[in-house]
Amino acid sequence: MMRRRQFLNLSVSTVGGVLVYSVDRKGFGILAQDKRLRIPLRFFNENEAVIVAAAASRIFPSDESGPGAKEAGVVVYIDRQLAGPYGRDAHRYTEPPFEDGPVEFGYQGKVSPSEIYREGLKKLKGFEDLSAAEQDDALKQIETTHFFSLLRRHSIEGMFSDPVHGGNIDMVGWQMIGFPGPQMSYFDDVDKHFGEAFRPKPVTLQQITGTKVIPGEDGK
Amino acid sequence: MKTLPAVDVVIIGGGWTGLLMAKELGARTSLSVVVLERGGERNPSDYPADMDELDYAVHHRMMQDFSKEPFTIRHSTSDQAYPLRELGSFLPGTGVGGAGEHWSGLCKRFVPNCFEAYSKTIERYGAKKLPDDHSIQDWGLTYDSLEPYYAHAERLLGTSGQVGNLRGKKIEGGNIFEGPRSSDFPTPANKVPYFSSLFRDATKSLGYHPYPNPSATISQVYTNTDGVTRPACTYCGFCTAYGCMIGAKAQPTTILLPVIKKHSNVSIRTRASVRRILHDGPATNRRARGVTYLDESGKEVFQPADLVFLSSFILNNSRLLLLSGIGEPYNPATGKGNLGRNLTHQVIVPAAMLFFDKPLNRFMGTGSVGMSIDDFDADNFDHTDLPFLRGGILRALSDTGLPIRTFGIVPPSVKSKWGAEWKKAAAYYYDRTASINFIGEHMAYKGNYMDLDPVYKDHNGDPLIRMTIDWRDNERQMVEFMTRKAVEIGRAMGAKEITPYAGLGKYEGTRYQSTQIRGGTIMGTSPDVSVVNTSSQHWQVPNLFVLGGSTIPQGDSIGPTLTLMALTLHVADAVVNRYLKSPGKLV
Numbered sequence: 159m160m161r162r163r164q165f166l167n168l169s170v171s172t173v174g175g176v177l178v179y180s181v182d183r184k185g186f187g188i189l190a191q192d193k194r195l196r197i198p199l200r201f202f203n204e205n206e207a208v209i210v211a212a213a214a215s216r217i218f219p220s221d222e223s224g225p226g227a228k229e230a231g232v233v234v235y236i237d238r239q240l241a242g243p244y245g246r247d248a249h250r251y252t253e254p255p256f257e258d259g260p261v262e263f264g265y266q267g268k269v270s271p272s273e274i275y276r277e278g279l280k281k282l283k284g285f286e287d288l289s290a291a292e293q294d295d296a297l298k299q300i301e302t303t304h305f306f307s308l309l310r311r312h313s314i315e316g317m318f319s320d321p322v323h324g325g326n327i328d329m330v331g332w333q334m335i336g337f338p339g340p341q342m343s344y345f346d347d348v349d350k351h352f353g354e355a356f357r358p359k360p361v362t363l364q365q366i367t368g369t370k371v372i373p374g375e376d377g378k
Numbered sequence: 379m380k381t382l383p384a385v386d387v388v389i390i391g392g393g394w395t396g397l398l399m400a401k402e403l404g405a406r407t408s409l410s411v412v413v414l415e416r417g418g419e420r421n422p423s424d425y426p427a428d429m430d431e432l433d434y435a436v437h438h439r440m441m442q443d444f445s446k447e448p449f450t451i452r453h454s455t456s457d458q459a460y461p462l463r464e465l466g467s468f469l470p471g472t473g474v475g476g477a478g479e480h481w482s483g484l485c486k487r488f489v490p491n492c493f494e495a496y497s498k499t500i501e502r503y504g505a506k507k508l509p510d511d512h513s514i515q516d517w518g519l520t521y522d523s524l525e526p527y528y529a530h531a532e533r534l535l536g537t538s539g540q541v542g543n544l545r546g547k548k549i550e551g552g553n554i555f556e557g558p559r560s561s562d563f564p565t566p567a568n569k570v571p572y573f574s575s576l577f578r579d580a581t582k583s584l585g586y587h588p589y590p591n592p593s594a595t596i597s598q599v600y601t602n603t604d605g606v607t608r609p610a611c612t613y614c615g616f617c618t619a620y621g622c623m624i625g626a627k628a629q630p631t632t633i634l635l636p637v638i639k640k641h642s643n644v645s646i647r648t649r650a651s652v653r654r655i656l657h658d659g660p661a662t663n664r665r666a667r668g669v670t671y672l673d674e675s676g677k678e679v680f681q682p683a684d685l686v687f688l689s690s691f692i693l694n695n696s697r698l699l700l701l702s703g704i705g706e707p708y709n710p711a712t713g714k715g716n717l718g719r720n721l722t723h724q725v726i727v728p729a730a731m732l733f734f735d736k737p738l739n740r741f742m743g744t745g746s747v748g749m750s751i752d753d754f755d756a757d758n759f760d761h762t763d764l765p766f767l768r769g770g771i772l773r774a775l776s777d778t779g780l781p782i783r784t785f786g787i788v789p790p791s792v793k794s795k796w797g798a799e800w801k802k803a804a805a806y807y808y809d810r811t812a813s814i815n816f817i818g819e820h821m822a823y824k825g826n827y828m829d830l831d832p833v834y835k836d837h838n839g840d841p842l843i844r845m846t847i848d849w850r851d852n853e854r855q856m857v858e859f860m861t862r863k864a865v866e867i868g869r870a871m872g873a874k875e876i877t878p879y880a881g882l883g884k885y886e887g888t889r890y891q892s893t894q895i896r897g898g899t900i901m902g903t904s905p906d907v908s909v910v911n912t913s914s915q916h917w918q919v920p921n922l923f924v925l926g927g928s929t930i931p932q933g934d935s936i937g938p939t940l941t942l943m944a945l946t947l948h949v950a951d952a953v954v955n956r957y958l959k960s961p962g963k964l965v
Contacts (some may be wrong), residue, residue, distance in 0.1 A: 216796070217801075219798050221798055223802035224801075226801070244437060247445075249438070250444065250445055250463050250464050251444050251448040252463070253835065255833065260453070262453075262883075262886040263460045263887045266460055297796075310795070313796075315432060319432040319436075319782060320432065322430070323432055334805055335781060335785065337741055337780075337809075338741060340614070340616065341614060342623075342624075344612060344615075347742060348571050349570055349571060353736045354737065356739045356742075367429075371427055373430070374437050
């Protein structure tokens with residue numbers, strides 16, 4: 159399916175000045191010098207991406223307690239997931255019959271995550287233009303929907319997954335909570351620092367392995 | 379269908395038990411052995427790049443592909459079953475090594491009492507204490523008969539731990555409730571991280587008997603009995619759902635595969651998905667002729683063999699026997715038949731979520747390292763005045779620090795689930811929160827079993843296995859009791875706020891507990907009550923042996939990996955020393 163190439167425009171100030179960040183499928187780093195970043199979108203159109211970015215920012219606001227979904231690039235993360243095997247439901251059993259079952263057996267629907275977003279976002283038209291308080295009210299209206307539970311879960315994933323997946327830019331999520339990413343050894347530290355914060359400098363998987371890591375969303 | 383050249387032995391499934399049997403037969407016989415594994419190859423060198431919580435622990439890269447073949451589930455025979463459309467309460471592996479590649483490494487022996495839970499319960503409390511619908515029964519094997527195999531398995535794995543009962547002598551600091559060991563652990567206990575140390579000190583002050591978890595994430599460099607050397611664990615925290623990046627965690631690919639590769643009589647075929655075991659002969663003394671499987675190209679082929687080992691994932695063992703028409707399916711209405719019976723899991727809950735005012739640095743640890751108490755396990759405490767039987771272990775594990783699945787837990791005083799207040803609290807408590815985990819025994823009941831699903835099929839058109847499983851009051855009461863104990867311990871640990879577990883409702887297929895489901899092809903002393911004998915030989919098909927957790931009639935509270943390895947070594951002895959000399963029924 160062909161579609162016009164869509165971009166998410168982010169101002170540099172919202173993504174933290176100088177950064178090295180893979181903005182396309184090739185995964186090379188760029189230096190943000192021109193005050194605007196144009197990130198190619200894989201699944202969302204521009205308007206959808208703006209709404210998702212705004213909604214994720216209400217779940218994880220940027221405030222004095224630390225960076226939020228905006229700085230972490232959560233929308234980029236979600237966009238890539240929905241365009242990949244997860245969004246297409248490649249991991250889920252999708253044979254009929256589809257019947258609503260008890261909550262203990264999980265989501266039984268036919269609709270894939272990418273379709274759930276596409277439908278759910280239709281109900282948030284104009285969301286980006288609302289005030290913060292109005293946005294919170296709009297989200298409270300859909301708080302019990304499957305769409306919102308995915309949005310919340312994916313916001314957490316986009317904050318705290320390895321930057322190779324498009325979110326957690328510059329490891330801002332990990333730095334906020336004191337998680338150092340994948341490290342080779344805590345042998346000398348695991349039984350020390352009792353009662354005190356031990357905070358090694360965070361590293362990404364790519365940095366620690368020194369090899370190119372192909373994330374699941376870029377697979378078949 | 380193409381018929382391949384006959385081999386002596388075919389092993390279905392290349393996980394812990396299948397590969398251990400392959401290694402034993404490779405080393406001790408000259409038989410031609412083929413292992414059929416439906417997943418792909420795996421090598422320890424694949425694993426440094428797997429330290430990615432999203433792809434491995436959230437999207438389950440190493441697990442059975444549920445898009446092609448899930449399980450269905452219902453709470454009782456009067457309910458409709460639904461597919462578990464996504465992996466949930468347990469995570470079967472796929473690929474060489476199976477779930478053994480992504481296990482946590484907890485390596486504890488079963489307590490002697492659990493092998494005879496039925497008769498020991500009657501002896502102490504009388505038959506009336508047992509719930510009406512229970513179906514627990516003794517194994518027919520005892521701890522003492524398995525002890526040498528436990529010791530052997532520990533030497534293979536290099537298990538780290540602190541002895542609590544050496545040849546009957548109780549030793550403080552170890553688990554004084556463990557069965558007598560003939561030898562100490564091969565390697566000393568692991569280091570104790572902060573949160574686990576708080577648990578140790580608190581439980582000791584309350585008069586309990588904390589011990590360091592026995593673990594296959596080893597404390598120091600170790601060379602095992604096969605000459606395989608592994609490095610010391612570095613406590614990186616990527617164990618459960620991951621292969622070990624340095625091979626410190628014992629995995630089939632680190633301790634079995636290199637040895638198997640030295641034996642030219644053993645070969646492993648990957649992407650070989652077994653569909654049926656073919657058999658002929660009279661009903662009570664049939665003979666397995668071999669297996670049919672879909673090869674790498676998707677073509678179905680017939681592999682003749684004189685001896686068949688079925689060692690796939692627990693539920694898939696029952697499924698393959700049901701699909702192959704081997705043995706009488708269990709009927710819960712009449713109690714007839716044994717195939718599919720005694721499906722049990724474990725009762726695992728965060729009994730008390732603790733919130734501290736100090737950071738815990740809980741990203742450091744392993745899937746198994748930590749401290750536990752067995753004071754309320756099995757029948758280690760008097761149940762006379764309690765509304766339940768059996769028990770479990772309260773423990774402070776160390777592998778709770780990866781953020782995607784643990785971020786967002788906030789104390790009861792915070793009501794929101796998103797937004798500024800929640801985010802601030804969740805970020806603050808991320809490294810100040812950990813749970814006292816309860817892992818309990820799930821009693822076997824007449825109504826918990828497996829059969830073939832009448833509606834849902836796999837991608838080949840074969841019926842899925844249907845689980846009928848739910849908790850009973852025994853488990854609910856047990857959890858309530860343990861939750862109270864956990865809260866008491868949490869207070870003694872200095873927690874500022876505590877969220878007690880809300881209580882066990884219905885069995886949840888979505889909430890991960892453990893991959894340690896059991897039953898379906900249980901062992902026993904008579905074909906009237908079991909599918910295989912105590913040497914794991916099928917009662918009706920003497921050249922078919924079933925390996926793994928499916929043979930456990932009534933489990934212990936803890937994970938069975940070490941026990942399954944001990945059982946496999948016990949079966950290997952029975953096969954090599956007895957069966958091969960005189961093929962036929964072992965009695």
